[in-house]
Amino acid sequence: MATLHVAGINIDWTPALGTGPTPPVALPTYPFQHQRYWPQTAVAGVGDARVLGQGSADHPLLRAAVSLADGDGVLLTGRLSLSAQPWLADHAVLGSVLLAGTAYVELVMYAGDQVGCALVQELTLQTPLVLPEQGGVQVQVWVGDPDQDGRRPVNVYSRVEGVEGSWTRHATGVLSPQAARVPAGLGQWPPAGARPVAVDGLYERLADSGYVYGPVFQGLRAVWRAERDVYAEVTLSEQVEADGFGLHPAALDAALHPIGLAGLLDDDGAVLPFAWSGVRLHATGATTLRVRLTPADDGGIAVAVFDTAGQPVLTADSLVLRPVTADRLGAAAPDAAQSLFTVQWMPLPGAQPDTASVAAESVWGWHGQ
Template sequence: MEPMLEEFRRVAENLSYADPLLPVVSNVTGRIAAPGELTTPAYWVTHVREAVRFADGVHALRAAGVGRYVEVGPEAVLTGMARESAGDDALLVALLRKDRDEETATLTALARLHVAGARVDWAACLTGTGARAETVDLPTYAFQRQRYWPENSAAIAAADARAAGLDASDHPLLGAVVALPDSGGVVLTGRLSVQAQPWLADHVVLGRTLLPGTGLVELALTAGEAVGCATLDELTLAAPLVLPEQGAVQVRVVVGPQDAAHRTLAVYSRPEGAEDAPWSTHASGFLAEGVASAEFDLAQWPPAGAEVVPVEGAYEVFRERGYDYGPVFRGLRAVWRRGEELFAEVALPQESVGEAGGFGL
């Protein structure tokens, strides 16, 4: 900035100044500006040239009791930066995001502020749209409910599979196994939906509910167990498996015939009820016999030489980047780094532990 400072000073000296009506944090000092501090050309020349004391400014706001922060700009860059200094209990909201349309992003930001206690003038916000703002009383017992349908329908699924001439599977995601007589291959079938597996609704990426990548690994390992190949030697993810808000998808996991010590593997899906639709490939790879040996020793935990990585506020950062994880997927407890290696402790919510026994991972 050095070469333009004198010209900038000449322009600044021809402007009129007045103290702001609202408190302003100075990026030069990192504190709330005193009366008269922002009303001189010299200050703004310094402002151009000196370092931006952004973290100090956020700390000054926290000390002044500020708990909600709104970024007014084309992206959410400062929101992510401020989170490191604002603390886990602060609400940081960006009005605009480069990957979303402006109306949706702005209304979503206002809604987040509203539910956090900020006053939003909804009447002014909705002027000219044809909508109106009303408040209604919540039910006496808001959001308390009991599920009517049985949670575990594995026994029913097993009976249906045998009635159709298939071998039943007790896996939570795969209900039947079909052996192919001519090739020695195997096909495992299943049906996925957010209604049948409601925990999947907690895995939202860029606004869409996806089967997690670990879910595809789970399907592959289950197929390996069915053919006596306990090691997943390789798995390439080709496309995400998107779950619809209503309805379901049919899943097929196809294992090829024995070839030396390996078998091929592929995971497919198509919308339920769309018999003419092509099958989409989501993953492919190889299964191998035996159990792979671990490449590292976990006898000492945390691993020797590993440094702690802070995880406070991690899920808020993930959400800013489009990964909206619900309670079931908020299991990260601690992380360590050693060179290019990452080590983590992950735990299921207590209410989900009872259902975990049917899975391989």
């Protein structure tokens, strides 16, 4: 009878239920008074750094921050992976996907901003960070106590996720509270008397030299040469968001591509950023850049980045580059042998290159160590 009732059949319930000593109770005439079971206020969730006793870091590459208990230092942490940040895969050198040298600058500038140090006085890149194809890399940016002048040491470390082992220090430097000197704005663009430099086929030629840049890092649009200075125009790809970055690493990296194109380097081999000095961020949010590169007295390159209105975005007193070899990058790669689960191609001895053997190798030739 209940089934018929809910199906829409009019049922006379009197024979089944009877009238009883009292008449049936009518439904209430007022709205249903309900109370919400779930809380309405925001609470710390599983992905919130506060659950772990840390503070949140509002940066795309750094998600948590904690003040060190034994002083005035700060530790910022994050996780890098090609799945979470696919644009990182667009920066490969000599067959290895590397964290761009400009990313260290971005991480350290953000850390300096958290402790009131706007100037990256020094930053030396010691070991390349080779990103694994699978899994992620844990990253730490450590900022130490200030000295009597307010300067702080800073280090950048990483460790492959899921592999027990020591941390690798990739960069070390000094942060300073010294007020940033704001340079004069950039005037006429392109500068008067500057000669255009052809950029057609640039990234194909760079690939032949070992620099394989994907679309996100192919931001160079035009180059000019005027005496000692080299000027360039760079646009950040629409495939990535600039929100949260001081200056997106892909945009700053593309701003350095004219160094080799315009003959500012004598070495024809592959080079990577080695030492930065006097780096200051003046504005955020720029995605189209005008760049001036000038040989510095220390053998490096002075870098000045402006927006389309000619206002300064970032300046660096000097960037020194050093040669790099494939052997060194291979030594810096995560050690797959430390993992219990790796995939290797094991050819069958004596197998003939016919259809049956190829099929057999495809099915049975993969072994996990």
